[in-house]
Amino acid sequence: MYKLKIHTSFAAAHNLVHYQGDCENLHGHNWKVEVTVTARELDKSGLGIDFKILKSETNTLLKTLDHKYLNELAPFTGLSPSSENISRYLYGELSKRLNSDNIEVVEVTVWESDVACASYYEER
Numbered sequence: 001m002y003k004l005k006i007h008t009s010f011a012a013a014h015n016l017v018h019y020q021g022d023c024e025n026l027h028g029h030n031w032k033v034e035v036t037v038t039a040r041e042l043d044k045s046g047l048g049i050d051f052k053i054l055k056s057e058t059n060t061l062l063k064t065l066d067h068k069y070l071n072e073l074a075p076f077t078g079l080s081p082s083s084e085n086i087s088r089y090l091y092g093e094l095s096k097r098l099n100s101d102n103i104e105v106v107e108v109t110v111w112e113s114d115v116a117c118a119s120y121y122e123e124r
């Protein structure tokens with residue numbers, strides 16, 4: 001098995017709901033996103049999946065969040081747009097787009113600062 005990762009980012013505004021403190025107020029982050037997939041086999045070029053495909057699929061998805069107010073978007077209606085919930089949303093959407101007989105999205109990590117991140121993965 002092979003494990004591949006890409007990093008990318010998006011910028012957006014949010015506020016935490018059902019939260020008491022600074023973060024209940026509107027504010028923004030430059031979120032860094034790490035996507036990890038596994039590949040069972042390599043193609044003739046020695047690739048599990050081309051990083052270009054991982055980056056373009058992820059960036060296409062992130063464009064729907066970029067420079068938006070996350071609380072107003074459908075995935076986060078009734079759901080606080082925390083780093084945990086963002087990572088779970090991205091994991092689900094990327095799994096739909098990327099999973100195949102060979103490729104499986106296994107973890108998505110969302111960094112809201114240099115020192116704080118949340119990851120979503122599923123036990124198997």
Ligand SMILES: Nc1nc2c(c(=O)[nH]1)N=C([C@H](O)[C@H](O)COP(=O)(O)OP(=O)(O)OP(=O)(O)O)CN2
Nearest residue numbers: 016022023027028029081082083084112113116118
């Ligand atoms: N488990 C989580 N905790 C927090 C999240 C989160 O998504 N998951 N989010 C926030 C807020 O988004 C907030 O913007 C971040 O706050 P904080 O880490 O406190 O960032 P600061 O820059 O204010 O850092 P300080 O060290 O507190 O100055 C909060 N928690």
Ligand SMILES: [Zn+2]
Nearest residue numbers: 014023027029
């Ligand atoms: Zn925040």
